[in-house]
Amino acid sequence: MSGVDRIDVTDAEVNRPVQELGEIFAVQQVGEYTQFTVVAPGIAETARPGQFVAVAVGGPKSSMLLRRSFALYGATSPGEFAGTVQFVVAAHGPGTEWLIRQQVGERLDIVGPLGRPFPMPKDPVPAVLVGGGYGTAPLIPLARALIDAGSEVEIIIGAATAGRLFGELVARRTVGSVSVTTDDGSAGVAGLVTDLLPAAIAKLDAQVVYACGPMAMLRAVGEVARQHAIPAQVAVEESMACGIGVCMTCVLPVRGDDGRSRFVRSCVDGPVFLADRVRWADVGTLPDDLVGADAMKGH
Amino acid sequence: MVDLTTRLGSLTLPNPVLTASGCAAAGRELGQFFDVAALGAIVTKSIMVEPRSGRPTPRMAETPSGMLNSIGLQGPGIDAFIEHDLAWLAEHGARTVVSIAGGHTDEFVELARRLYGNPAVSMLEVNISCPNVESRGQVFACDVSASARVISAVRRAADPRIPVFAKLTPDVTDIAAIARACADAGVNGFSMINTLLGMVIDTDTMAPALGGITGGLSGPAIRPVAVRCVWQVHRALPHLPILGMGGIQTGSDALQFILAGASAVSIGTAVFGDPGAPLRVLAELEQELGERGFASLSDAVGFAHLDRFARAARRPAEATASAVRR
Numbered sequence: 001m002s003g004v005d006r007i008d009v010t011d012a013e014v015n016r017p018v019q020e021l022g023e024i025f026a027v028q029q030v031g032e033y034t035q036f037t038v039v040a041p042g043i044a045e046t047a048r049p050g051q052f053v054a055v056a057v058g059g060p061k062s063s064m065l066l067r068r069s070f071a072l073y074g075a076t077s078p079g080e081f082a083g084t085v086q087f088v089v090a091a092h093g094p095g096t097e098w099l100i101r102q103q104v105g106e107r108l109d110i111v112g113p114l115g116r117p118f119p120m121p122k123d124p125v126p127a128v129l130v131g132g133g134y135g136t137a138p139l140i141p142l143a144r145a146l147i148d149a150g151s152e153v154e155i156i157i158g159a160a161t162a163g164r165l166f167g168e169l170v171a172r173r174t175v176g177s178v179s180v181t182t183d184d185g186s187a188g189v190a191g192l193v194t195d196l197l198p199a200a201i202a203k204l205d206a207q208v209v210y211a212c213g214p215m216a217m218l219r220a221v222g223e224v225a226r227q228h229a230i231p232a233q234v235a236v237e238e239s240m241a242c243g244i245g246v247c248m249t250c251v252l253p254v255r256g257d258d259g260r261s262r263f264v265r266s267c268v269d270g271p272v273f274l275a276d277r278v279r280w281a282d283v284g285t286l287p288d289d290l291v292g293a294d295a296m297k298g299h
Numbered sequence: 300m301v302d303l304t305t306r307l308g309s310l311t312l313p314n315p316v317l318t319a320s321g322c323a324a325a326g327r328e329l330g331q332f333f334d335v336a337a338l339g340a341i342v343t344k345s346i347m348v349e350p351r352s353g354r355p356t357p358r359m360a361e362t363p364s365g366m367l368n369s370i371g372l373q374g375p376g377i378d379a380f381i382e383h384d385l386a387w388l389a390e391h392g393a394r395t396v397v398s399i400a401g402g403h404t405d406e407f408v409e410l411a412r413r414l415y416g417n418p419a420v421s422m423l424e425v426n427i428s429c430p431n432v433e434s435r436g437q438v439f440a441c442d443v444s445a446s447a448r449v450i451s452a453v454r455r456a457a458d459p460r461i462p463v464f465a466k467l468t469p470d471v472t473d474i475a476a477i478a479r480a481c482a483d484a485g486v487n488g489f490s491m492i493n494t495l496l497g498m499v500i501d502t503d504t505m506a507p508a509l510g511g512i513t514g515g516l517s518g519p520a521i522r523p524v525a526v527r528c529v530w531q532v533h534r535a536l537p538h539l540p541i542l543g544m545g546g547i548q549t550g551s552d553a554l555q556f557i558l559a560g561a562s563a564v565s566i567g568t569a570v571f572g573d574p575g576a577p578l579r580v581l582a583e584l585e586q587e588l589g590e591r592g593f594a595s596l597s598d599a600v601g602f603a604h605l606d607r608f609a610r611a612a613r614r615p616a617e618a619t620a621s622a623v624r625r
Contacts, residue, residue, distance in 0.1 A: 063519075065365065066359075095361075241366060247370075249358040251358070284355055292352035292353070
């Protein structure tokens with residue numbers, strides 16, 4: 001492995017989450033998504049690519065108690081402007097529908113930055129980034145960071161349809177080399193992102209793949225990376241109740257350093273995992289060999 | 300300034316706001332947002348003897364003013380808990396209520412023994428009411444004799460210097476009868492309520508929304524049920540302290556529990572939406588008490604049980620004035 005399978009623990013500890021009531025600075029419609037820019041200097045100051053924010057929905061008297069989590073698309077540090085964070089919302093329920101109705105000047109209750117960021121290589125290495133739907137969002141700041149550190153980057157973005165693509169223009173501005181796929185061929189190449197991944201890895205002689213998107217895509221990306229004997233660092237989009245590690249709802253079966261598998265929290269142990277550590281086929285089940293699975297028998 | 304000191308049996312706490320079991324892990328994550336020593340105590344997620352994986356996902360479904368969870372008591376087991384979690388809490392000056400859970404009486408006893416004499420443990424909360432188990436027959440708190448059996452065994456095995464509280468379920472016909480059985484078995488107080496057993500069906504998949512099929516309902520949706528339970532148990536056993544919980548989001552919510560007879564409250568599901576909720580509720584509760592002229596929290600405990608003449612007689616003049624303003 002090329003130094004990207006671990007992150008520096010000390011960094012993660014410095015990167016403490018805060019809760020901020022931030023004014024919405026901009027709201028933009030991007031395809032089928034809504035992109036928010038919110039003034040949140042405390043979060044922006046320490047946020048790193050791959051981390052996410054948890055946003056309260058429905059206002060102070062809301063009957064929706066749980067926050068919605070969104071990967072950070074960008075963060076401008078308090079030196080420039082007021083310190084803002086950007087994230088992208090897809091409306092698919094009452095909470096996100098409330099959120100996309102919020103206007104510039106209104107305030108959002110945001111907790112962040114949360115989760116472990118994408119681990120950065122110690123030395124520059126060629127990297128392929130793969131984004132599905134609005135999963136491209138956290139890859140844009142990652143691409144910038146990799147390029148700034150001297151890594152060569154290629155990005156593949158895909159979605160079911162053209163309207164569900166995110167970030168093509170900014171990806172082109174950031175990376176230069178961008179490939180696009182859609183399931184229905186309404187934009188780019190008809191097919192899946194993984195159809196283009198082997199060629200992209202070969203072209204760059206990539207040493208690492210980074211991805212964010214739906215679970216099936218992450219699993220497939222991990223498989224391609226494994227065939228090329230390189231690590232895939234993937235950010236999952238699990239539903240979470242708290243986002244801060246206390247509720248235990250967002251767990252995935254993941255193999256640890258000791259070779260044993262456990263249910264681990266996507267919010268604090270992830271959202272970024274090494275793809276070959278996640279037991280994708282077992283998600284939604286209770287595998288017999290999981291640590292503590294035997295204790296579930298009969299109780 | 301209101302004197303917020305409270306007593307849960309032999310344990311004196313500087314204030315009456317605690318976390319709720321299963322909603323604060325073992326305090327460390329919330330320690331990023333506030334000083335865990337500032338709360339009355341941290342109530343840890345129920346621990347069992349062995350490591351336990353918990354149930355498959357999905358484990359959560361949001362419901363109107365509430366949520367269902369079906370975690371299934373995921374945990375590291377008592378050894379790792381003592382070594383890592385309890386040690387961290389002690390190091391950070393937190394008073395700690397350890398919630399223990401077991402599949403049978405012997406397991407509860409084993410846990411009480413393992414925690415015996417540990418200076419980091421201020422109290423035991425005996426979770427005899429987790430709904431996320433395979434069989435309703437294993438919910439001890441649904442049965443008078445099973446409750447009494449576990450409580451009596453834990454009380455005998457536990458360090459006599461610390462209180463033992465029974466965590467009760469509202470999913471029974473007569474919660475006071477369960478409470479009386481626990482009292483006869485030597486319990487020092489009650490934590491109430493645990494979640495209510497509930498279920499959501501996903502109309503897209505037309506299947507149960509939770510991996511565990513059923514789950515525990517929590518949040519403000521259950522608050523009136525919780526206040527009723529606290530009221531009934533305080534009425535039945537006024538000499539035993541109650542740690543009240545169930546959908547508390549504000550100081551005013553907490554005050555309802557105090558007036559119904561709770562000596563302290565736990566903040567649970569509210570933490571998921573607002574990690575700073577426990578300290579906020581503490582500040583709001585102090586203000587609510589002050590506005591009503593209470594010089595101390597203990598004066599307010601069970602106040603709603605007084606008849607109107609007694610309430611009027613005990614009410615300071617300044618409070619009457621501020622009540623009129625409200």
